[in-house]
Amino acid sequence: MRLRWILLERLPGLPRDWRVEGFGPGLTVLVGPNGVGKSSLARAASFFLWPETAPAEVEAAGGWETSGGGILRAELRRRAVAWSGGEPPVLPEARLAPCYRFGVADLIRDAGPTDGEIAREIRVRLAGGIDFPAVTAPFRLSARFGSREVRRLAEARRTHARILQEFRQLAAREDRLAGARRELEEARRAKRELELLARARALAEARAAEQEAAAELASFPDGMDLLVGDEAERLAELRRRRQEVLRAHEEADRRGSRARDRRNATGLSSPLDEGALARLRRRADEAADLERRLAEARRERQQADDAFGRALDRLVSDPERADLSWLTPEAMAELEKVVGRLEERRARRAAVARELENLGGDDEIPPAEPLRRAASELRRWLSLPEPDPSARPPRSWLGAGIALILAGAAAGLLVHPAAWAAAGAGAVLLVGAFRRAARARREDPARGRLGRDYAAAPLPQPEEWSRPQVEKLLTEIEDRLAGILARQQLEERRRGLRRDLEAIEQEVREAEEERAKWCDRLGLSEDAVAGGLIDLQHRLVAYRQAEERLEAAKSEVRELEKEREKLLRSAGAWLHEVGETAAEDAAGLEAAHESLARRNQEFAAACAEENEARSALAAALDRIRELDREIERLFDRAGLEPEEEPELVRRLERLEDWRRARRIAEERASVVRARTDDLADRPDLADLEPAGIEQRSAELRARAERLVELQAEVAGIEHDLDRERRGCRLEEAGAEVEAARAAALAAFEQALLAEAGRFLLEEVEAEFEQSGVPSVLRRAREWFGRFTDQRWELRLQRGEGAAFVAWDREGEREHGLAELSDGTRMQLLLAARTAFALEHEAGEPLPFFLDEALSTTDPQRFRRVAEALLELAAAGRQVVYLTAQPADLEAWRQVCAERGAEPPAVIDLGAARGLAVAAPAAALALPPAPEIPAPDGRGAAEYGAALGVPAPDLSGPVGALDLFHLLRDRLDLVHRLAVAGIRTLGQWRALPGGGTGGGLLEPDEASSLAARAAVAEAVAEAWRIGRGRPVDRAALAASRACGSFVD
Structure with missing residues (x-):
């Protein structure tokens, strides 16, 4: 199945409704600068095949050509694809999606989950359907298996030897126990005597200190014990408070003077009657209410006047000459007849017009x-x-x-x-x-x-x-x-209705003229009678009501004005009596009330403040007398007269020294009493002089100093003897040695059994690998060998885990993916994923998308990978290569031309979006393949130098030996193999049939070369006998014997 066009309706990062077409049936190269949308385009194409991997917001459509030539249309909406134009294709599982789209980032990094899954499935197939890692898992022991048992045995033996040595030492210590106990008792007696001598020394020192403190206390004057210490502060506080009271006395006198001035300023000789003020307040409220009602009445009068004018305007044509006395019952009856006739004719006209409108018009009627x-x-x-x-x-x-x-x-x-x-x-x-x-x-x-x-x-x-x-x-x-x-019948009916409508129109005009004559005769306006007789009656009623409303509003305004004037006159007389101006409105009454209330309040406040000032003056005088008496009592308690304040200050300055001296004397006397009580049982020591005390202490100190040492020694010996009598450490240590020896033997037997089982299973697995290689692994190895000129072989990692590894045929050693160069790792993963995808396809062949997958390879490997992909394209599979390098496009064209294949279809996304211009082809040409010189009559040595053949290294792998050394007499064969990229013995061994499968060698040539290779291997093996491997930098690093620093 091949992609022919794609429409990206919505894809983040790309313009909406972007259509890309021009995909070829074989190789297509999408070229454009970075950021133009190449990778997004490849991902969008994969979303059609595996919609569950697409983001929810992606919407796209695409055209896919089947192997039968049909075109399927796919529409992607909300992670679901709808196929139209034929049966939906059978697609691989979504886990195989990475096998159809290769990005340079995917191939450079280490193998991901998809590559691990591929390796696991191939490994199971290689083993005939048996998962050998799972089967051998019970036999795979850790590298440290058994080390715990070995450590336990060694530790048990060391413990047993240590305990035996401790028993021998304890027997020697037991002999020393009796002498140590005697020395310990003597040391204890010496320590008790030293403690008593120390108490005697402390008593002598306390007596000397007591005498010194008593002499210092006697140097202070008498009466110091009468002082408290805060007399100066209390005296200063009393005098400060007396000064504050004096200031308060002066302030009270000033307040009384100000209060009298404020009372006189009110103009009142006595407080006003609160009842009179309340009556004035009510009259002000009544006046405000009257003024509010008067304003509302005036607004009502104005509204009634406006309504009256509007009612009159709706009734007569000239309000200035309005006189409605002519509207008699007889005139109204006659006018009712005229208006009735007009309304009846208008109704007939409307009915005929509606019927005529319902019948509608008609085009020309054909003849019947x-x-x-x-x-x-x-x-x-x-x-x-x-x-x-x-x-x-x-x-x-x-x-x-x-x-x-x-x-x-x-x-x-x-x-x-x-x-x-x-x-x-x-x-x-x-x-x-x-x-x-x-x-x-x-x-x-x-x-x-x-x-x-x-x-x-x-x-x-x-x-x-x-x-x-x-x-x-x-x-x-x-x-x-x-x-x-x-x-025809409808047309006849329409003509009759038109004639009736014309007659009714004439009658309506005559009735309207008659109504106009009546309006002129009665003075009515056309609008008053245009709505009919009922509307005219309604207008007359509205006029009468508006007239009555206007008269009522005028009457109410007159009554309210009279009541307000009466209220203002009655309040003005009392205001004049209390010295206020007469008010002209409610606001004046309100202001007069507020003024009187403020004056009355000010009068009351001034009187209260004057009384308060008198009370404050009396209280201040009493307080001053009380403070003077407190000052006299303070001096009396100190034993001094009020005039002896300087002496009080001097005694207070020495008070702390006196207190300290008294406290020291009391403390030292207390110490003397306590020390004397401590020696109550030894009066002989209480009377010793300091010199005698020091002499006896020196004699006892040497014996007492060994007390702690002897205690520890005796306690340790007794504890160890008691512990060993009650315990069985030596027997337990011996039992532990035997148990650890048994555990170590059991672990050893288990390790031998696991090693034997693992060896047998590895032999079975190796037998399976030799007996039958799965087609997917065979194809991946073939492609990887072609990509690398048979330098490397793709293998599966042995042991736990499933992963791809590369076997170096020249170096004859295995390399993990992390040890390979970026280019070699890319080619290995490309070969494995491509082979796995081809193996699992059950329906249409799906296209491969390579996103910069060959951008890091050298020109020679580029040719090898490109040739393999062109073979897939020639077999009917679409290959889409995405690149930002115009040089890759020219390289593809050059490889196609060399192989005689169709040139690739080119889609320049940069030019399509106006982002870049392609470079000229001359600047992008792929460098020519390295030319291998022909022998052309040269000797073996000269031709080897031309090829750059290295000297043979028998210490290294035999696979790295250059074929030149085996075919010195067949330089034409050396040239033929070198042109095919086969330079070493390891590369030749990877060729199918020794090179006969691809027609590179004849059978007899292959047989001869195989015999020479066997001789070379035997020679190398014999040469290595007695010779060690060269120790180079790589060997040192692999040995881990030189630490972190090799150089």
Whole structure:
């Protein structure tokens, strides 16, 4: 299945509704700068095949060509693909999607989940369906298996030896126990005596200190014990408070003076009556209410006046000359008749106009006569007898005729010849029956003549002259004729309605003129009577109501104005009595009330403040006298007179020193008493002098110093002896040695069994690998070998885990993917994924998308991979190569030209989006393949130098040996293999059939080379006997014997 075009309706990062077409059936190269959308285009193509991997917002459509040449249309919406144009294709599982789209980032990094899954499946196939890693898992032990048991045995042996040595040492210590106990008792007695001497020394020192403190205390004056220490602060505080009271006395006097001034400023000699103020407040509220009601009444009067004017305007045409006294009942009755006639005629006019509008207009009506004629002719044609193609001779006539012929013939032959007359009569009867049937099948001539005349006339014609078609045409003509007749009747009705409408219009105009005459006679406006008699009556009622409302509003305004004036006059008299100006409105009354209330409040506050000031003056005088008495008491308690303040200050300055001296003297006396009590049992020591104490202490100190040491020694010996008597450490250590030895032997046997099982399973797995290689692995190896000129072989990792590895045929060693170069790793993964995809395809071959997959390869490997992909394209598979390098495009063209393949289809996405311009082809040409010189009569040494052949290294792998050393006498064969990229023995061994499979070597040449290779291997193996491998930098690093630093 091949992609022909793709429409990206919505794909993040690309323009909407972007259509890309021009994909070729084989190789297609998409070229464009980075960011133009190449990778997004490849991902969008894979979304059609595996929609579950697409983001939900992607919408696209695409055209896919099947191997049968059909075109399928695919539409991607919300992770679902709808196929149209044929049966949906059978697609591989989504897990194989990475096998169809190769990106340079995917191929450069280590193998991902998809590559691991491929390796696992190939490995199971290689083993005949057996998962050998799972089977051998129980036999795979860790590298540290058994080390725990070995460590346990060694630790048990060390513990047993240590405990045995401790037992020998404990026996020697037991002999020393009695002497140590005696020395310990002597040390304890010496320590107790030292403690008593220390108490005697402390008593002597305390007595000397007590005498010194008593002498210092006696140097202070008498009466120091009467002081508290805060006398100075209390004296200062009392004097400060007396000064504050004096200031408060002065402030109270000033407040009293200010209060008298404020009381006089109010102009009141006594407080106002609160009842009078309340009455003034109510009158102010009543005046405000009256003014509010008066304002509302005036607004109501204005609104009533406006409503009256509007009602008058709706009734008369000239309000200035309005006089409605003429509207008598007789005039109203006559006007009612006139308006009634007008309304009745208008209603008739509206009804006729509606009916005429409902009938609508009509186009030109065709004549009905041709249709009548056509219907008449068709009825005549149908009335004539119709020919019966299925008419048969009457069965009774046929039976009678046949019976007469048979009977006559039999009688003529058997009875008498005259009986042949009966046979002749039967023949005549048969001829008549057949003639009658023929006439029934023939058409009536009149019927044909009518049909020809009708066809010549300009009338509707039937599709054919058969009864069904003619009856169908007749039905259509009759329907059309009925429609024309109905339209003619409607047109006649419309003409009658138009005549009636014109007459009614004239009557309406006459009624309107009569109404206008009445309006002029009565002075009414046209609008007043235009709505009919009921509307006129409503306007008259509205006029009367507006007039009554206006008179009521004017009356209310007059009453409220009188009431307000009366209220203001009654309040003005009292305001004049209390010294306030008479008010002219409610606001004036409110201001007068507030002024009087403020004056009255100010009068009361001033009187209260004056009384408070008098009280404060009396309290201040009492407080001053009390503070003076407290100062006298303070000096009396200190034993001094108030005039001796300097002496009080001096004593206070020395008070702390006196207190400290007294405290020291008391403490030292207490210490002397305590020390004396401590030596109550040894009065001899209490009277010793310091010199005697020091002499006796020196004698006892040497013995007491060993007390701790001896205690520890005795306690340790006793503890160890008691522990060993109650315990069995030595026996337990011996038992542990035996248990650890048994565990180590069991682990050793398990390791031997696991090693034997693993060895057998590895042999079975190797046998499976040798007996049958799966086709997918064989194909992947073939392609990887072609990509690398047989330098490398694709293999599967042995042991746990499934992964691809590369076998170096020259170096004869295995390399993980992380050890390979980027280019070699890309080619390995490309070969494995491509082979796996081909193996699992069950339907149409799907296209391969290579996104910069060959951008890091050298020109030679580019050719090898390109040739393999061109083989796939030639087999019917579409290959799409995406690149940002125009040089890759030219390289593809060059490879196609060299192999005689069709040039690739090119889609320049950069040019399509106006982002880049392609470079000229001359600047992008692929460098030519390296030329291998031919021998051309050269000697072996000269030709080897031309090829750059290295010297043989028998210490290295035999696979790295250059074939030149084996074929020095066949330089033409060396040249042929070198042209094919085969330079070493390892590369040649990878060729199918030793090179005979591809026609590179003849069978006898391959056999000769195989024999020489066997000789080379034997020589190398014999040469290595007795010779160690060269120790180079790589060997040192692999040995891990030199730490982190090699150089």
